[in-house]
Amino acid sequence: MNKHIVKPVLFIGLAVCTALAAFTLDNKKANNIPVASPGYKWTRLTDNAAFRKSYNFQLFSQNNLLWAFHPEGNYYSTDGKQWTISALTNSIHNLAFLDYVQFDNSILGLGYFKGNIEQYELRTPVTQTKDLKTWTTLATKTNLPKRFFYHPVVFKNRIWIFGGTADGEKSLDDAWSSADGVQWIQEAEHLPFGERSGQQFIVFNNRLYMMDNDVWVSDDGIHWEKIADQITNATLFGYASVVFDNKIWLLGCNRNGQFASKVYVSGDGINWQEQDAPWSPRGGIAAAVYNGKLYMTGGKYGGFRNGTTETEFVYSNDVWMLEKIK
Template sequence: MKQFIPLLISLLASCSNQSNENASESAEKPVIKPDSSYVWTKILDSADWKKNYNFQMFSNRDTLWTFHPDGNWFSTNGTNWTKSQLPNSIYNLAFLDYVQFNETILGLGHFEGNIEQFTFKPEIYKTSDFKNWVTISSLSNIPKRFFYHPFVFDNKIWIIGGEDKQTKYSDIWNSPDGINWTKQKENLPFGKRGGSQIVFLNGKLYLLENDVWSSTDGLNWQKVTDEIVKGEQIFGYSTQVFDNKIWLLGCNRNGQFSSQVLFSSDGKNWLTQNAPWLPRGGIASTVYKNKIYITGGKYGGTPNHPNFRYDNDVWTLEKKLFFSGLP
């Protein structure tokens, strides 16, 4: 028996040394953990549509669409675009919006002219094939106003506020079909306003202007914050929900458009990202295949830049994962 004891001790020592070597080798290997970052990529210097601002982009049926004053273009990759035979039904897209509803696009009204002299028709247009518009109502009771952004919630189309030649409004309307509209509430706590952006995130609607309000039913609203950026007036941006965050694209901050992007997961606490594209406002944007797409925009009208610059480049924002070794 004694003759096996040295052999046993030797084997145990060998196992111990091998274990220590394996542990040492394991300790020397870097631990790989993902670190996320948001990356902008320019995919087109100049798209097929004319440089302009205050038009729209949509993602519908696995296709990317640009709804432009001069017509509508579509693409499946964001790089190669085809002009559709579908025309612009609304006409002046600086005053009224299209809205995506149940895989169709509705044009809510027809606006010709400018704020001083214009013609408004309460006509409602609908396209299902993205080739032709069907006028589904020539005399809808849609509120005769502009500078609002319709949104879809609870299987209805909603309008909050907006303005006409005389005043701004502080009311809420909705419609199950875009034709028949019902006023649901007025004298809202955030007061009269036009141009507010409304998005849906984590069971809440967020109404964004310079301040932020939230609601779970579209009717009762609570203030989230008085200012998105303390001490600054923020406006003129396009809004998207991406990666469980609200994104503000093309902000005018204290009268100066910049290329800074603001984003937040709760509407109260905001972070800033410096984007590589030229400063602008009135951007067209949408989320398509896990990326934010932007195009268009306008910059200028300030003492330093009295002339306006318009854009038609196309950019994407995506979340990328980078792996790095940790000590």
Template sequence: MDSLFRYLLITFLLPWVINSEQLSKYTDGLAPISKPDYKWTKKLEEGPWKKSYNFQMFSHRDTLWVFHPDGNWFSIDGRDWKKSTLPNVISNLAFLDYIQFNDTILGLGHFTGNIERYTLRPEIYQTQDLKHWNRIAGQSNLPRRFFYHPFVFQHKIWLIGGENSQTQFADIWNSPDGVHWQNVKDNLPFGKRSGSQIVTLRNKLYLLNNDVWSSEDGVNWKLETPEIAKGIQIFGYAAVVLDGQIWLLGCNRNGQFSSQVLISSDGRNWREQNAPWSPRGGIAACVHRGKIYMTGGKYGGQDIRHPDFDYSNDVWTLERKLRVKNTAK
């Protein structure tokens, strides 16, 4: 294989179509690949949506979507955005989430109010055309709780823990359609918790709070580490998977917002990477075309130096840089 063609193949084409674990079989016997590094790039100083936090970003059918309290926007490249006719139907996105499932997007429940006084309805919405919602259930047995992040695993939607105004939960539920829910297991070993981030890496689930637990079936769980960052309580981050690694973006550390990113390939061992964007938590992030995209978040409210919150709507990307070592003599 011509050396120039190999270089172009490895550097520009393969990262878009395969992940880092697959890359080795294509480069076996070729020039050694150095450890990949990454760069952050600001795509937009301000997105078209209002500065806010605790909303969502998806890559859906090769299009980027921002699901925001004020509506939904879409983009092919993360730079040029259009507002969709699709409204926000679940209302308070700080309490409930949308979820991608079977090439559609579902809205699980409808929440208005705040943690002290609220209305929570177990309505289920679905969109296939990303223009209109269909209410596929006015009443479902969706657990009456909030502050959980649903995820897809083994062709079902799952949820772990969460809370209501009285208590947190330590159970797990799943559903084949978002409407009919089954309690799979109670009294999970990690105990009551809410706000957990759950990702899938190499067909294994990772449940992330300040600690990390893993499961191959969603029912039986193993502790990977009691602390992601030793001696530091972290929370409020978004978790995504890129290149066979878990990335935690927008960590709050002991009550202080940060821009450092935490990265792990196994859930046990974590390393830190600095990021050029401002400290924040509650960001929206996803992986799109081999890059991490992120926007939103809030900063402040920590002490007398920052008594008020600052909100964001800038758009950033993280992409991989591959360097091929020339070993020819």
């Protein structure tokens, strides 16, 4: 499932400063929000999962299990409550910069990133796991576009990459695709929605959707049509996108530089309904649909400590489940 954020520019540079300036930390805030949205119910499964509190990692439904691909190891669960660490290691290293992607009944690790935005090592190996016990290296060096802060998406039996950044400063506006994760071809040099990094992609009703503050749709990954100038009248950042119950769900929609727990839901990508969620404000969450229910965990929230000028980041490892009320 699509992860998390501008892998995100949300957490570097000015965006962090804006978010910090806007909030005083209050860990009890979530208790004041109704736990049910119309037609759906959120349930907290655990306050403290087995994996460490963190953000910008991924959840997958794979091999009949719910998986958390965490920076410190990969965990699996049958119910979202009890988690077991797997022997499978973290092959791409820094999950804030690169993603795994589900493809052809397996999970691929696209590239390797070690370090931070100021000093890093970026390489282009591609790894694959089918049994979720060991990785197979498909190639140590590929023509995988050398970049980060992008979210790969599978569309029409190919893996697609749109935009991202090669240096952490300038975003890109091209499109690449691959039938195996190893050999890549450039499909478009300049996309109509322009230079972007961290934008979200989902496949919905056999069409490919790009979501940022605006929404674009494509039938082939190359030709795009804008269908919404804005999702809401605020600048959104830090959300994860999931298709659940034949709707597009945007989770953890932080607005105008402020962390929040907003959820936006749409049946067409044009008209969006805003909902409050019971979990605490955060960005960089992990989300996936498993056994017909939507699960989310992780995230990061920043602000000033109790009205002081001392900054603090709060990380999460609680697990929540959303289900449709019958």
